[in-house]
Structures are given as C-alpha cells and as structure tokens.
Amino acid sequence: MSDIGKLKDQLLYEVQKAFYDERGKGARYRLTLVGVEYIMSELGDRAYDKTVLMQWMKEKGFFEDIEYTEDEFVFKAKVKNCSLMGIREGFNSKGMQPLSCPIGNMIMNALEHENGFAPELMPIDMGAGYCGLSCAKAGTSDVVGD
C-alpha cells in the first residue's frame, strides 16, 4: 500500500476512534450510513440490488471476494481481503470491534430497500484475511422461538 493509502487508513481509524472516545458504544449507530451516499451516487437504484452491488464492489477491488447466505432473520457474508482491512486492524489492535463497516452499510442499505427494515450489523468476526459480517434482518421476538 502507498504511503498516502496508509495515511488515509490511519486517519479514518483515528477519526472513528475519536468519535468512539466521545460517544462510546452508541457511536456505531451514528455511522450506519457511512458509504451509502457514495454507493448511491455511483450506482443509483442499482445499489438496491445486493447481487449487483456486491459484484460491482468486487470488480472495483473493494474486496477480493464475497460469499453470502441468508435466511428469514439473518444475512451473513464473508468478505475476503477487504480494502478497508487497515482500518479494522487499527481497532483490532486496541481489542475493539470496528466502529463501522462501510461495505456492510452498503449491503444493509440494499437489504432495507428489499425488506423495508433497516438491519442491525452484529459484531464482526475478524478472521485472518476476512471479515464475517452478520446482519439481523428484522426486529422481532420470533427469533426467540416458542
């Protein structure tokens, strides 16, 4: 990565960390639209189609690959070698979860358009070379079962 690239990653991490230090755990809810304005300006309504969206992001090199599964309640994606990994590692080095995932936000934007419900990004599984994203697609007691 270029020095400029490293600098940008470090600045993005520091800005988010500063926000966390001010707002605490609630800060992540203030960042759920980060990346959405960008993707809407680039793709327009095509950003609402999650298949098109994920393929476009892969072609643009935002990440190397993505695999996903979903059921009634949960959308799961394994994002491999994401270009934003450096920001994640900043939080990881502090033993923290990333404050936001712009890739996840863009996908949640598509899911909200699809289902009419803004999803919840659950804690990210931070593996070597990948992120495991999980989104709750609904706010419902049905998940508890009978």
Next chain:
Amino acid sequence: MAEINKEFWQVVLDRRSIRKYTNEQVSEEDIRLIMESARQAPSGENAQPWRFIIVKDQASKDFLSVVGKGGSGRRFTGEYLSKHMQTRFETLEDEDKKRAAFKKLTSGSVSAFVNQAAFDILVLGKKEVWDAPFDTSAAIENILLTAASLGLGACWLVAPCIDIRDELKMKEYFKVPEDYKLYAIIAVGVPGETKNPRPRLPLNELVFKETFGEAYYEE
C-alpha cells in the same frame, strides 16, 4: 440530609421510567410547567440550544411508536442472534423469566409504548453549539423531575433516534431543520403502573477519593 428540601428529595427518589399510561389527558397548565422547567435548565454559555416539539396527534405518536419499536427491536434482535443477550442474562436462572425477557426485548416493545402516552416531547439541540448533548440532557432531567413532581409519569427514550437512519426518518416527518439534531423522545402521561425502584450500584463503587479507584465511601 437534615438540610435538604424533603419534597425535592422525594421527587428525586420517586421518579420512575413509566411505560404504561391511562387514557387521561395532561392539562395545558402542567405541560407549561414541564416545559418551563426545561427552559430553566443550565446550558454552556447560556446557549439554550434546546428546542422541543410536543406531539399529541395520535398518528404522529403511532409513527414514533413504529420507529421506536423498530430501533429497539433491531438492536435487541441483533444482540439475541449474536448471543450477547444470552451472556448478559446468564445469571438469571429462571428460564421462563429469561425467555420472557428475550421476547420482550427483541419485540421492541420497550420503545413502542410512546403512542400510549398523553403526549411525547421531541428534544432537539442546535448543532452549532459547543455543549448541546449535555445542555439538552440537563433540560431532559428537569422535565422528568417536574413531571414526577406533578404526579405524572414520563420516560426518556433514545432508541428511536440513536441510529442515524431512524433519526433522519423522524426529522423528515417532523420537519426538523438540518441544523438541529434529535436527541431524545420523552413520553409523558398519567401513570398506569406503579414501579419499584431499579437497583442502583452502591456509592462505594461510584465515588472515588482523589483519583480513580479508591472508594470515597466505605459502604
């Protein structure tokens, strides 16, 4: 304790987060007292960045309810699915109570009740002010204590607007200008429930002597 104004202290002790209300209305006189108490709150540089919207219209209260239910339901459903909720409740041994708590939280009902209140107050703060979060919180506490002193019930909610996605929906619905942030919703009404005090951490875990860690109080 001998010098404290006992009526004031009783209000502090008696205040509860009330989520059930009767159908009785709240008088305009009481509403004015509540809002006047908010106006009297302290603010940095006396900026008074707060603005309030009183919502009585049932359709608007229902809108608040839907957004609040979604916000709380989303958060708690995520917490349940990620197993964090189960960890949080692991000391609760009664499985039926635990399951009931999971059901209640994931349903979002902890915030959906706002449409049952006589009215809701939307608390806004001007962004171009240094201390708006703290100023508005001071105003909110005045509102809660004044409502309690009038024998009314109130509940301070952040869940319906903590997520920027929900806040934007609310701001659009209630025509809030861009330069104001929606900080909270306060439901107010005649209490339809009596609640016991919630557990409080002891002072010796909260108050330290000179530097962080050493308890100021022995117990």
